[in-house]
Amino acid sequence: QVQLVESGGGLVQPGGSLRLSCAASGSIFRTYVMGWYRQSPGKQRELVASSFSGGNTNYADSVKGRFTISGDNAKNTVYLQMNSLKPEDTAVYYCNAVKAADMRYTYWGQGTQVTVSS
Numbered sequence: 001q002v003q004l005v006e007s008g009g010g011l012v013q014p015g016g017s018l019r020l021s022c023a024a025s026g027s028i029f030r031t032y033v034m035g036w037y038r039q040s041p042g043k044q045r046e047l048v049a050s051s052f053s054g055g056n057t058n059y060a061d062s063v064k065g066r067f068t069i070s071g072d073n074a075k076n077t078v079y080l081q082m083n084s085l086k087p088e089d090t091a092v093y094y095c096n097a098v099k100a101a102d103m104r105y106t107y108w109g110q111g112t113q114v115t116v117s118s
Contacts, residue, residue, distance in 0.1 A: 002105075
């Protein structure tokens with residue numbers, strides 16, 4: 001059983017930056033695909049970024065070049081660095097972990113609110 005806890009959300013001005021953290025309950029980076037999703041009112045949850053084993057990263061077109069997913073295996077933590085934030089980035093951001101060998105093992109964090117507004 002994997003527990004994920006997000007942190008780092010908040011209110012930021014357009015063009016600003018924010019770094020989200022997702023702390024996992026154990027060492028999972030080598031066997032789980034890590035991802036960040038977001039969901040805003042009236043929209044479906046969408047994949048923002050994903051990574052496996054600290055590499056093989058993938059980004060949504062809307063955030064490519066602005067967001068970076070990374071991890072620190074020693075700290076069992078994955079990060080989402082968000083730069084050049086736009087109002088449309090406003091959403092609840094969720095950390096996700098999926099066991100690469102068996103996708104039935106899927107875990108979600110509680111989410112952290114990111115609001116981009118002037």
